[in-house]
Amino acid sequence: MTAKDCGRNHHQYRKKLCRRLLASLLGFIVLALFLILLIYLILRPTKPHFILQDATVYAFNLSAANLLTTSLQVTFSSRNPNERIGIYYDKIEAYASYHSQQITPPKLLPSSYQGHKDTTVWSSNLNGNSVPVAPYLAAALKQDRLTGTELINVRVEGRIRWKVGTFISGKYHLHVNCPAYVNFDSNSNGVAMGAAINYQLIMNCHVDV
Template sequence: MTVKDCSRNHHHHRKRLYCHPLATLLGFIVLALFLVLVIIYLILRPTKPRFILQDAAVSAFNLSAANLLTTSLQVTLSSRNPNERIGIYYDKLEVYASYHSQQITPRTVLPSSYQGHKDTTVWSLNLNGNSVPLAPYLAVALKQERLTGTVLIKMRVEGRIRWKVSTFISGKYHLHVNCPAYVNFGSKSNGLAMGPAINYQLIMNCHVDT
């Protein structure tokens, strides 16, 4: 082995000696950060927000002979942050109404907001859908429900939230809210159209997924 080869091997050996402690230190740092996050989660136990559909004013819910549905709703939604030490950022929440599996109103975007500890936020908004084509099987189901007088409409909220603990702000988490509203239209002769606006004090708890 030449002197040059020995020098190269010695340099490679020293490089390996330096890399091992650095990799070990980096592993300890990552593990420590992970343990800190786990401890914070176990101590704070972040709880998802609670949504309530407070009321809904239905001024139009009419199905044409061509299976085109016109909907006009005014709804009041509230959200409460149940956490004592965690704030919630709401990023670009979108609200719309659906009938069974189909969206029947365009999405209404709520302004971004921050919700402090134990705070409650209330939104009042209009959901309007004009001549939305309804799937044939849903049109049949809607006519049958209207004849019985009660129709299930769901208010859905979709968006993203972030958790805030002191100065720490988490990444974004998806938020899905489903608020069922059993609306009683009364007995109808044709199951297609409704009369004047009807206001319902619902106070319906919503299902929340994050």
């Protein structure tokens, strides 16, 4: 056998070895994905259930220059409905919006782990001082004041991870929208607390994961 034949055989052996290694790697990836899908189908993780419990409004005022000042204290809870799955809450932030425009800076909430069927309660102050708003938003606020009811949305953004036994999933984006209907006229359903008004809401929030 010539040196040329030996070189050709060695090259073919290396190609076969690479193919086997690649096939093994693809097989392992497919098996891992199948196991993850099987676990998901068996356990059926259900997204957490958020409730906006109350909101205390200290300020919600618009200046002549279309500057909105907002000061709220909100309390909301999250319940894990899963019996076999825990939830990690990572980098959770809350802020207030009005007619889809953010009116307070995001406020970082404590990260936490939520066990099976557990409930976690957060309370946070959301403050925006002289935030510029679009002219249409100023007009909408004036109209809502005339009708007597304003809708402020308390939004929660962050990432969650699922925990099954010792397995912890990757991060999933969490989007929560909690409606808070408030009014400031003589028929207000809030309770005056000095210069502030407290509203017991118990409003279900819309949750996307």
